Amino acid sequence: MAEVLLLQGVRKSYGGGASPRVEVLHGIDMALAEGSFAALIGPSGSGKSTLLNIIGLLEPPTEGELQLAGGATSGLDDAARTTLRNRYLGFIFQFHHLLPAFSAEENVLMPMLAGVGRISRADRERARMLLARVGLAEHAHKRPVQLSGGQQQRVAIVRALMNRPRLVLADEPTGNLDTQTAAEVFALLHELNREEGTTFLIVTHDPRLADTCQQQFRLLDGRLL
Known part of the structure:
Protein backbone atom coordinates (compact mmCIF):
# COMPACT_ATOMS: atom_id res chain seq x y z
CA MET A 1 0.00 0.00 0.00
CA ALA A 2 1.25 3.50 -0.88
CA GLU A 3 2.57 5.74 1.88
CA VAL A 4 0.81 9.05 2.38
CA LEU A 5 3.44 10.21 4.88
CA LEU A 6 7.13 9.38 5.26
CA LEU A 7 9.60 10.94 7.71
CA GLN A 8 13.28 10.08 7.56
CA VAL A 22 18.05 22.72 22.15
CA GLU A 23 17.06 19.70 20.07
CA VAL A 24 13.48 18.52 20.77
CA LEU A 25 13.13 15.85 18.06
CA HIS A 26 15.95 13.35 17.62
CA GLY A 27 15.96 11.55 14.27
CA ILE A 28 12.31 10.60 13.76
CA ASP A 29 11.59 7.83 11.21
CA MET A 30 7.88 7.32 10.59
CA ALA A 31 5.60 6.03 7.83
CA LEU A 32 1.83 6.08 7.40
CA ALA A 33 0.13 3.96 4.75
CA GLU A 34 -2.76 5.34 2.74
CA GLY A 35 -6.06 4.80 4.57
CA SER A 36 -4.52 3.95 7.95
CA PHE A 37 -5.80 5.11 11.34
CA ALA A 38 -3.00 5.84 13.79
CA ALA A 39 -2.48 7.37 17.23
CA LEU A 40 0.44 9.50 18.37
CA ILE A 41 0.84 9.17 22.12
CA GLY A 42 3.29 10.31 24.76
CA PRO A 43 3.56 12.45 27.90
CA SER A 44 3.40 16.24 27.87
CA GLY A 45 6.68 17.72 26.68
CA SER A 46 7.62 14.67 24.61
CA GLY A 47 7.52 16.60 21.33
CA LYS A 48 4.11 15.60 19.99
CA SER A 49 3.00 19.12 19.11
CA THR A 50 6.32 19.90 17.43
CA LEU A 51 6.11 16.71 15.39
CA LEU A 52 2.52 17.45 14.39
CA ASN A 53 3.50 20.98 13.33
CA ILE A 54 6.24 19.58 11.11
CA ILE A 55 3.94 16.97 9.57
CA GLY A 56 1.32 19.70 9.05
CA LEU A 57 3.90 21.83 7.17
CA LEU A 58 3.50 24.58 9.75
CA GLU A 59 7.24 24.59 10.44
CA PRO A 60 10.17 22.87 8.72
CA PRO A 61 12.47 20.29 10.30
CA THR A 62 16.02 21.33 11.14
CA GLU A 63 17.30 18.14 9.51
CA GLY A 64 15.79 15.17 7.72
CA GLU A 65 13.14 14.71 5.06
CA LEU A 66 9.36 14.74 5.08
CA GLN A 67 7.47 13.33 2.11
CA LEU A 68 3.75 13.94 1.71
CA ALA A 69 1.76 11.92 -0.82
CA GLY A 70 5.03 10.77 -2.37
CA GLY A 71 6.53 14.23 -2.83
CA ALA A 72 9.46 15.75 -0.98
CA THR A 73 8.76 18.96 0.98
CA SER A 74 12.29 20.21 1.68
CA GLY A 75 13.21 23.42 -0.08
CA LEU A 76 9.62 24.57 -0.60
CA ASP A 77 8.86 28.23 0.03
CA ASP A 78 5.95 29.38 2.20
CA ALA A 79 3.55 29.71 -0.72
CA ALA A 80 4.27 26.18 -1.95
CA ARG A 81 3.92 24.76 1.56
CA THR A 82 0.56 26.53 1.95
CA THR A 83 -0.66 25.12 -1.38
CA LEU A 84 0.45 21.61 -0.39
CA ARG A 85 -1.19 21.96 3.02
CA ASN A 86 -4.51 23.06 1.53
CA ARG A 87 -4.44 20.27 -1.06
CA TYR A 88 -3.47 17.27 1.06
CA LEU A 89 -4.10 18.01 4.75
CA GLY A 90 -7.03 18.48 7.09
CA PHE A 91 -6.79 19.61 10.72
CA ILE A 92 -8.94 18.92 13.80
CA PHE A 93 -8.05 20.52 17.13
CA GLN A 94 -9.09 20.05 20.75
CA PHE A 95 -10.93 23.35 20.55
CA HIS A 96 -13.00 23.48 17.41
CA HIS A 97 -12.09 27.08 16.41
CA LEU A 98 -15.40 27.63 14.64
CA LEU A 99 -16.18 31.19 13.58
CA PRO A 100 -19.04 32.35 15.81
CA ALA A 101 -20.64 34.71 13.26
CA PHE A 102 -21.14 31.95 10.70
CA SER A 103 -23.45 28.95 10.52
CA ALA A 104 -22.27 25.34 10.74
CA GLU A 105 -22.51 25.00 6.96
CA GLU A 106 -20.60 28.24 6.39
CA ASN A 107 -17.86 27.13 8.78
CA VAL A 108 -17.55 23.83 6.92
CA LEU A 109 -17.12 25.69 3.62
CA MET A 110 -14.30 27.93 4.88
CA PRO A 111 -11.48 25.66 3.53
CA MET A 112 -12.89 26.09 0.02
CA LEU A 113 -12.78 29.87 0.35
CA ALA A 114 -9.22 29.67 1.67
CA GLY A 115 -8.08 27.22 -0.99
CA VAL A 116 -9.77 28.30 -4.23
CA GLY A 117 -11.46 31.55 -3.26
CA ARG A 118 -14.98 30.52 -4.16
CA ALA A 137 -28.50 18.01 8.72
CA GLU A 138 -31.10 19.84 10.82
CA HIS A 139 -28.44 22.04 12.42
CA ALA A 140 -26.66 23.21 9.27
CA HIS A 141 -27.89 26.80 9.58
CA LYS A 142 -27.28 27.15 13.32
CA ARG A 143 -24.36 29.15 14.67
CA PRO A 144 -21.80 27.47 16.96
CA ARG A 159 -14.67 21.06 7.92
CA ALA A 160 -11.42 19.05 7.98
CA LEU A 161 -12.84 16.62 5.39
CA MET A 162 -14.28 19.20 2.99
CA ASN A 163 -11.32 19.33 0.61
CA ARG A 164 -10.97 15.52 0.53
CA PRO A 165 -7.56 15.53 2.27
CA ARG A 166 -5.21 12.58 1.99
CA LEU A 167 -4.25 12.98 5.66
CA VAL A 168 -6.14 14.43 8.64
CA LEU A 169 -4.10 15.52 11.66
CA ALA A 170 -6.14 15.59 14.86
CA ASP A 171 -4.62 17.15 17.99
CA GLU A 172 -6.54 15.89 21.05
CA PRO A 173 -9.86 16.10 19.15
CA THR A 174 -11.80 14.66 22.10
CA GLY A 175 -9.83 16.31 24.92
CA ASN A 176 -12.53 18.91 25.56
CA LEU A 177 -15.42 16.41 25.60
CA ASP A 178 -16.96 14.18 28.25
CA THR A 179 -16.16 10.46 28.12
CA GLN A 180 -19.30 9.34 26.29
CA THR A 181 -19.19 12.12 23.70
CA ALA A 182 -15.46 11.51 23.19
CA ALA A 183 -16.13 7.84 22.44
CA GLU A 184 -18.89 8.81 19.99
CA VAL A 185 -16.65 11.29 18.17
CA PHE A 186 -13.81 8.75 17.98
CA ALA A 187 -16.21 6.14 16.58
CA LEU A 188 -17.27 8.69 13.97
CA LEU A 189 -13.63 9.24 12.96
CA HIS A 190 -13.26 5.48 12.48
CA GLU A 191 -16.36 5.41 10.27
CA LEU A 192 -15.16 8.31 8.15
CA ASN A 193 -11.76 6.65 7.83
CA ARG A 194 -13.41 3.55 6.39
CA GLU A 195 -15.94 5.34 4.20
CA GLU A 196 -13.85 8.24 2.89
CA GLY A 197 -10.55 6.34 2.82
CA THR A 198 -8.87 9.25 4.59
CA THR A 199 -5.71 8.61 6.61
CA PHE A 200 -5.89 9.81 10.23
CA LEU A 201 -3.07 10.59 12.67
CA ILE A 202 -4.54 11.41 16.08
CA VAL A 203 -2.78 12.79 19.14
CA THR A 204 -4.53 11.51 22.24
CA HIS A 205 -3.79 11.07 25.94
CA ASP A 206 -6.60 8.52 26.31
CA PRO A 207 -5.14 4.97 26.16
CA ARG A 208 -8.60 3.47 25.59
CA LEU A 209 -9.05 5.52 22.43
CA ALA A 210 -5.47 4.87 21.31
CA ASP A 211 -6.05 1.14 21.64
CA THR A 212 -8.78 1.32 18.98
CA CYS A 213 -6.24 2.55 16.39
CA GLN A 214 -4.51 0.31 13.87
CA GLN A 215 -1.11 1.81 14.74
CA GLN A 216 0.35 3.55 17.75
CA PHE A 217 3.42 5.79 17.61
CA ARG A 218 4.80 6.41 21.10
CA LEU A 219 6.95 9.50 21.54
CA LEU A 220 9.18 9.99 24.58
CA ASP A 221 11.74 12.78 25.02
CA GLY A 222 11.70 13.51 21.31
CA ARG A 223 12.25 9.92 20.21
CA LEU A 224 9.85 7.34 18.79
CA LEU A 225 9.95 4.16 20.83
Whole structure:
Protein backbone atom coordinates (compact mmCIF):
# COMPACT_ATOMS: atom_id res chain seq x y z
CA MET A 1 0.00 0.00 0.00
CA ALA A 2 1.25 3.50 -0.88
CA GLU A 3 2.57 5.74 1.88
CA VAL A 4 0.81 9.05 2.38
CA LEU A 5 3.44 10.21 4.88
CA LEU A 6 7.13 9.38 5.26
CA LEU A 7 9.60 10.94 7.71
CA GLN A 8 13.28 10.08 7.56
CA GLY A 9 15.77 11.27 10.17
CA VAL A 10 13.68 14.28 11.16
CA ARG A 11 15.27 16.50 13.79
CA LYS A 12 14.08 19.81 15.21
CA SER A 13 16.14 22.28 17.18
CA TYR A 14 15.37 25.68 18.64
CA GLY A 15 17.66 28.46 19.79
CA GLY A 16 21.13 29.28 18.61
CA GLY A 17 23.14 32.46 18.55
CA ALA A 18 23.15 33.93 22.06
CA SER A 19 20.83 31.15 23.29
CA PRO A 20 21.91 27.52 23.69
CA ARG A 21 20.59 25.29 20.92
CA VAL A 22 18.05 22.72 22.15
CA GLU A 23 17.06 19.70 20.07
CA VAL A 24 13.48 18.52 20.77
CA LEU A 25 13.13 15.85 18.06
CA HIS A 26 15.95 13.35 17.62
CA GLY A 27 15.96 11.55 14.27
CA ILE A 28 12.31 10.60 13.76
CA ASP A 29 11.59 7.83 11.21
CA MET A 30 7.88 7.32 10.59
CA ALA A 31 5.60 6.03 7.83
CA LEU A 32 1.83 6.08 7.40
CA ALA A 33 0.13 3.96 4.75
CA GLU A 34 -2.76 5.34 2.74
CA GLY A 35 -6.06 4.80 4.57
CA SER A 36 -4.52 3.95 7.95
CA PHE A 37 -5.80 5.11 11.34
CA ALA A 38 -3.00 5.84 13.79
CA ALA A 39 -2.48 7.37 17.23
CA LEU A 40 0.44 9.50 18.37
CA ILE A 41 0.84 9.17 22.12
CA GLY A 42 3.29 10.31 24.76
CA PRO A 43 3.56 12.45 27.90
CA SER A 44 3.40 16.24 27.87
CA GLY A 45 6.68 17.72 26.68
CA SER A 46 7.62 14.67 24.61
CA GLY A 47 7.52 16.60 21.33
CA LYS A 48 4.11 15.60 19.99
CA SER A 49 3.00 19.12 19.11
CA THR A 50 6.32 19.90 17.43
CA LEU A 51 6.11 16.71 15.39
CA LEU A 52 2.52 17.45 14.39
CA ASN A 53 3.50 20.98 13.33
CA ILE A 54 6.24 19.58 11.11
CA ILE A 55 3.94 16.97 9.57
CA GLY A 56 1.32 19.70 9.05
CA LEU A 57 3.90 21.83 7.17
CA LEU A 58 3.50 24.58 9.75
CA GLU A 59 7.24 24.59 10.44
CA PRO A 60 10.17 22.87 8.72
CA PRO A 61 12.47 20.29 10.30
CA THR A 62 16.02 21.33 11.14
CA GLU A 63 17.30 18.14 9.51
CA GLY A 64 15.79 15.17 7.72
CA GLU A 65 13.14 14.71 5.06
CA LEU A 66 9.36 14.74 5.08
CA GLN A 67 7.47 13.33 2.11
CA LEU A 68 3.75 13.94 1.71
CA ALA A 69 1.76 11.92 -0.82
CA GLY A 70 5.03 10.77 -2.37
CA GLY A 71 6.53 14.23 -2.83
CA ALA A 72 9.46 15.75 -0.98
CA THR A 73 8.76 18.96 0.98
CA SER A 74 12.29 20.21 1.68
CA GLY A 75 13.21 23.42 -0.08
CA LEU A 76 9.62 24.57 -0.60
CA ASP A 77 8.86 28.23 0.03
CA ASP A 78 5.95 29.38 2.20
CA ALA A 79 3.55 29.71 -0.72
CA ALA A 80 4.27 26.18 -1.95
CA ARG A 81 3.92 24.76 1.56
CA THR A 82 0.56 26.53 1.95
CA THR A 83 -0.66 25.12 -1.38
CA LEU A 84 0.45 21.61 -0.39
CA ARG A 85 -1.19 21.96 3.02
CA ASN A 86 -4.51 23.06 1.53
CA ARG A 87 -4.44 20.27 -1.06
CA TYR A 88 -3.47 17.27 1.06
CA LEU A 89 -4.10 18.01 4.75
CA GLY A 90 -7.03 18.48 7.09
CA PHE A 91 -6.79 19.61 10.72
CA ILE A 92 -8.94 18.92 13.80
CA PHE A 93 -8.05 20.52 17.13
CA GLN A 94 -9.09 20.05 20.75
CA PHE A 95 -10.93 23.35 20.55
CA HIS A 96 -13.00 23.48 17.41
CA HIS A 97 -12.09 27.08 16.41
CA LEU A 98 -15.40 27.63 14.64
CA LEU A 99 -16.18 31.19 13.58
CA PRO A 100 -19.04 32.35 15.81
CA ALA A 101 -20.64 34.71 13.26
CA PHE A 102 -21.14 31.95 10.70
CA SER A 103 -23.45 28.95 10.52
CA ALA A 104 -22.27 25.34 10.74
CA GLU A 105 -22.51 25.00 6.96
CA GLU A 106 -20.60 28.24 6.39
CA ASN A 107 -17.86 27.13 8.78
CA VAL A 108 -17.55 23.83 6.92
CA LEU A 109 -17.12 25.69 3.62
CA MET A 110 -14.30 27.93 4.88
CA PRO A 111 -11.48 25.66 3.53
CA MET A 112 -12.89 26.09 0.02
CA LEU A 113 -12.78 29.87 0.35
CA ALA A 114 -9.22 29.67 1.67
CA GLY A 115 -8.08 27.22 -0.99
CA VAL A 116 -9.77 28.30 -4.23
CA GLY A 117 -11.46 31.55 -3.26
CA ARG A 118 -14.98 30.52 -4.16
CA ILE A 119 -17.72 28.05 -3.27
CA SER A 120 -19.34 25.92 -5.97
CA ARG A 121 -22.68 24.16 -5.97
CA ALA A 122 -20.80 20.85 -5.64
CA ASP A 123 -19.03 22.22 -2.54
CA ARG A 124 -22.36 23.10 -0.92
CA GLU A 125 -23.74 19.66 -1.76
CA ARG A 126 -20.70 17.97 -0.22
CA ALA A 127 -20.93 20.13 2.91
CA ARG A 128 -24.60 19.23 3.36
CA MET A 129 -23.93 15.55 2.68
CA LEU A 130 -21.16 15.43 5.28
CA LEU A 131 -23.20 17.34 7.86
CA ALA A 132 -26.04 14.86 7.32
CA ARG A 133 -23.54 12.01 7.61
CA VAL A 134 -22.57 13.17 11.12
CA GLY A 135 -26.19 13.76 12.18
CA LEU A 136 -26.26 17.54 11.78
CA ALA A 137 -28.50 18.01 8.72
CA GLU A 138 -31.10 19.84 10.82
CA HIS A 139 -28.44 22.04 12.42
CA ALA A 140 -26.66 23.21 9.27
CA HIS A 141 -27.89 26.80 9.58
CA LYS A 142 -27.28 27.15 13.32
CA ARG A 143 -24.36 29.15 14.67
CA PRO A 144 -21.80 27.47 16.96
CA VAL A 145 -23.30 28.98 20.13
CA GLN A 146 -26.52 27.10 19.36
CA LEU A 147 -24.73 23.74 19.24
CA SER A 148 -23.46 21.43 21.98
CA GLY A 149 -19.74 20.77 22.42
CA GLY A 150 -20.00 17.43 20.67
CA GLN A 151 -21.97 18.96 17.78
CA GLN A 152 -19.40 21.73 17.40
CA GLN A 153 -16.60 19.16 17.21
CA ARG A 154 -18.56 17.26 14.53
CA VAL A 155 -18.73 20.46 12.50
CA ALA A 156 -14.94 20.80 12.90
CA ILE A 157 -14.49 17.21 11.69
CA VAL A 158 -16.62 17.86 8.61
CA ARG A 159 -14.67 21.06 7.92
CA ALA A 160 -11.42 19.05 7.98
CA LEU A 161 -12.84 16.62 5.39
CA MET A 162 -14.28 19.20 2.99
CA ASN A 163 -11.32 19.33 0.61
CA ARG A 164 -10.97 15.52 0.53
CA PRO A 165 -7.56 15.53 2.27
CA ARG A 166 -5.21 12.58 1.99
CA LEU A 167 -4.25 12.98 5.66
CA VAL A 168 -6.14 14.43 8.64
CA LEU A 169 -4.10 15.52 11.66
CA ALA A 170 -6.14 15.59 14.86
CA ASP A 171 -4.62 17.15 17.99
CA GLU A 172 -6.54 15.89 21.05
CA PRO A 173 -9.86 16.10 19.15
CA THR A 174 -11.80 14.66 22.10
CA GLY A 175 -9.83 16.31 24.92
CA ASN A 176 -12.53 18.91 25.56
CA LEU A 177 -15.42 16.41 25.60
CA ASP A 178 -16.96 14.18 28.25
CA THR A 179 -16.16 10.46 28.12
CA GLN A 180 -19.30 9.34 26.29
CA THR A 181 -19.19 12.12 23.70
CA ALA A 182 -15.46 11.51 23.19
CA ALA A 183 -16.13 7.84 22.44
CA GLU A 184 -18.89 8.81 19.99
CA VAL A 185 -16.65 11.29 18.17
CA PHE A 186 -13.81 8.75 17.98
CA ALA A 187 -16.21 6.14 16.58
CA LEU A 188 -17.27 8.69 13.97
CA LEU A 189 -13.63 9.24 12.96
CA HIS A 190 -13.26 5.48 12.48
CA GLU A 191 -16.36 5.41 10.27
CA LEU A 192 -15.16 8.31 8.15
CA ASN A 193 -11.76 6.65 7.83
CA ARG A 194 -13.41 3.55 6.39
CA GLU A 195 -15.94 5.34 4.20
CA GLU A 196 -13.85 8.24 2.89
CA GLY A 197 -10.55 6.34 2.82
CA THR A 198 -8.87 9.25 4.59
CA THR A 199 -5.71 8.61 6.61
CA PHE A 200 -5.89 9.81 10.23
CA LEU A 201 -3.07 10.59 12.67
CA ILE A 202 -4.54 11.41 16.08
CA VAL A 203 -2.78 12.79 19.14
CA THR A 204 -4.53 11.51 22.24
CA HIS A 205 -3.79 11.07 25.94
CA ASP A 206 -6.60 8.52 26.31
CA PRO A 207 -5.14 4.97 26.16
CA ARG A 208 -8.60 3.47 25.59
CA LEU A 209 -9.05 5.52 22.43
CA ALA A 210 -5.47 4.87 21.31
CA ASP A 211 -6.05 1.14 21.64
CA THR A 212 -8.78 1.32 18.98
CA CYS A 213 -6.24 2.55 16.39
CA GLN A 214 -4.51 0.31 13.87
CA GLN A 215 -1.11 1.81 14.74
CA GLN A 216 0.35 3.55 17.75
CA PHE A 217 3.42 5.79 17.61
CA ARG A 218 4.80 6.41 21.10
CA LEU A 219 6.95 9.50 21.54
CA LEU A 220 9.18 9.99 24.58
CA ASP A 221 11.74 12.78 25.02
CA GLY A 222 11.70 13.51 21.31
CA ARG A 223 12.25 9.92 20.21
CA LEU A 224 9.85 7.34 18.79
CA LEU A 225 9.95 4.16 20.83
